[in-house]
Each structure stands twice: as structure tokens, then as C-alpha cells.
Amino acid sequence: MGRKPCCEKIGLKRGPWTIEEDHRLMNFILNNGIHCWRIVPKLAGLLRCGKSCRLRWINYLRPDLKRGGFTDAEEERIMELHSQLGNRWSKIASHFSGRTDNEIKNHWNTKIKKKMKHLGLDPATHEPMNNITYQTESNQITKPNICSITKEGEENKEQTLKDEVDIGSLFEMQGNEISISSSSLYSNISRSESSSNFAETSISLEQWDLTYMTDPLVPWDFFTNLDDNIFL
DNA sequence: AAGCTAAGCAACCGCGGGAAC
DNA sequence: TGTTCCCGCGGTTGCTTAGCT
Known part of the structure; x- marks a missing residue:
């Protein structure tokens, strides 16, 4: 009955990803696309569970990820959407x-929540908190303008610009393989450095697929030998 | 310079829905 | 039809770094 058991958890690696693991996963997905997370680590030669690979790809390795601080406009949009959708991140x-x-x-938990509390707004309901009211000269309760809260936004914008790096400078395509530029983040890497240096890129994932993916019809078995050659 | 604390964020955990068997 | 598993999601943890004393 049912399916075969999920990945064996015994012997699987946990914790922070290494450069080599990132390289392997990135290389594998760019070459093969994503069909089934469960078998990705096996075929990519990783001692990780599929779940971990998925998370790493989605939150860190995806080439279309925008890195850097949130702009005022983004924060405002998040607040607006949160008021409508709640914690449906x-x-x-x-x-x-x-x-x-x-x-x-x-970002919500570390920045926006505090900002809202500071403004006397309940982050859960987006309503003014009971014991605190904000009043204008005409005694009207107002919702403060998010854009004028602090100067943080300006700093964020600068940070965003500072953090923008051409993705092409980080990964160099060599045939079907992707290699990491020697001048990229991956030399003497630290976690925070690596995350902040990932670039905003103007291409979508679909475009990325079209541009960089190999033929999706190539059988997965074809790639089982790929791993052995990646780091040669 | 060293120790402490807060902030930021990557990664893990557990659960629910839906699909596969 | 019931069981098992995969995937995606939201909550939480824990490590690293920055800032302060």
C-alpha cells in the first residue's frame, strides 16, 4: 500500500550549506530543472533530504531572487497585503x-512588526492598539504614513543599490555547467556576505529556463554521471 | 579588548492537503 | 477506499554579526 518511504534521514547532512553543496544543487537544477525534490539530492550527489534542497533553492539559490533591503514601497505593500491575507506569507x-x-x-518579524508597534498599531489586526491613540490637532485618529516613519527607508534604498550585483558576475555558464566566478561572493565566504551579495536580476525564472536550461526531455538518467565531473 | 545583548536571517520542524499506490 | 508519502506552508530555532558597555 502507498508509496515507497521518503528519504532516509539517517546519514543525511543538516545545518548550513557549503559552497560545494550549493554548487552541486545549482548546477543540477539548472541542467535538469525541477521534477521531484525527493530524488534531486540523490541525482545531484548531495547528502541532504529533498526538503532541504527545495528550501535552499527557493530561499537562496534561485537566480531570480532579489537581494538587499526592502524599500519603503515594498514594506507598505507587505503591510497592505498582510492586512488582507494575514500570515499567508x-x-x-x-x-x-x-x-x-x-x-x-x-522582515515582518524583525522590522515591520516593531515599526507598527512603535506606531501604536497592532501588527495582528492593523488597528490602533487600545491604550494608545494617535491624534492630529483636530483630534482625529490617523494611521501614520509609513513612508515618513524613519529615515530607515532611505538607508534601505542605498543598501539595495549597494547590494545589487550582476548575477552574471557570480556564476559563469560554461556549456551546460555553471561555475562560480573567482571574483564572486564564494571566495572566503561568510553566510551574511553571501546572502547580501546575491543580486537582483531582471530576468524571470521562465526566461532563465529558456536561456539556460538544457533540453527538458533529456532523461534524468543521463545526468547521473554528471556529478562526478562537476568538480573535476 | 572582552563580554554581553539584540538583531538579522538561514535552516529546521511539524502539519495539512492532495496525490500516488 | 484506506494508507502512505510528497510538497508547500507557517512557526520556530539557533547561529552569526553588529552594537553597546
Whole structure:
């Protein structure tokens, strides 16, 4: 009855991903596309479970990811969507290109939530909190303009620009393989550096597929020997 | 310079829905 | 039709870094 068991958890690696693992996963997905996460780690030669690979790809390796701080406009949009959708981060993320649900969730929990509390707004309901009211000279309760809260937005914009790097400078395509530029983030890497240096890119995933993917009809078996050659 | 604390974020965990068997 | 599993999602944890004393 039912399917075969999921991946064996015993012996699987956990914790932060290494450069080599990233390289392997990136290379594999760009060459093969995503068909079934369960078999991705096996075929890519990774000691990870499919779930972990999926998360790594979605939140970190996807070439269309936009990195850098959130702009005021993005924050305002997040708040607007959150007021409508609640904690449905994936739904909220679907309104942004290049932003992940995890990224938005983290930003909400670390920044926006505090900002709202500081403004006397309940992050859960988006209504003014009971014991605090904001009043204008005419005694009307107003919702403060998010854009004028702090100067943080300006800093974020600068940060975003600073963090923008051409994705092409990070990964160099060599035939069907992708290699990492020697001048890229991956030399003497630290986690925070690597994440902040990932670039905003103007191409969509679909475009990326069309541009860089190999023939999707190539059988997966074809790639089982690929791994052995990746790091030669 | 060292220790402590807060902030930021990547990664893990557990669950639910739906599909496969 | 019931069981098992995969996938995606939201919540949470824990590590790293930055800032302060």
C-alpha cells in the first residue's frame, strides 16, 4: 500500500550549506530543472533530504531572487497585503518578484512588526492598539504614513543599490555547467556576505529556463554521471 | 579588548492537503 | 477506499554579526 518511504534521514547532512553543496544543487537544477525534490539530492550527489534542497533553492539559490533591503514601497505593500491575507506569507510573496516567503516573513518579524508597534498599531489586526491613540490637532485618529516613519527607508534604498550585483558576475555558464566566478561572493565566504551579495536580476525564472536550461526531455538518467565531473 | 545583548536571517520542524499506490 | 508519502506552508530555532558597555 502507498508509496515507497521518503528519504532516509539517517546519514543525511543538516545545518548550513557549503559552497560545494550549493554548487552541486545549482548546477543540477539548472541542467535538469525541477521534477521531484525527493530524488534531486540523490541525482545531484548531495547528502541532504529533498526538503532541504527545495528550501535552499527557493530561499537562496534561485537566480531570480532579489537581494538587499526592502524599500519603503515594498514594506507598505507587505503591510497592505498582510492586512488582507494575514500570515499567508507565500501568498504575500507571490505579489513580489524576487522575494521569498521566508524573506518577507523574517522582515515582518524583525522590522515591520516593531515599526507598527512603535506606531501604536497592532501588527495582528492593523488597528490602533487600545491604550494608545494617535491624534492630529483636530483630534482625529490617523494611521501614520509609513513612508515618513524613519529615515530607515532611505538607508534601505542605498543598501539595495549597494547590494545589487550582476548575477552574471557570480556564476559563469560554461556549456551546460555553471561555475562560480573567482571574483564572486564564494571566495572566503561568510553566510551574511553571501546572502547580501546575491543580486537582483531582471530576468524571470521562465526566461532563465529558456536561456539556460538544457533540453527538458533529456532523461534524468543521463545526468547521473554528471556529478562526478562537476568538480573535476 | 572582552563580554554581553539584540538583531538579522538561514535552516529546521511539524502539519495539512492532495496525490500516488 | 484506506494508507502512505510528497510538497508547500507557517512557526520556530539557533547561529552569526553588529552594537553597546
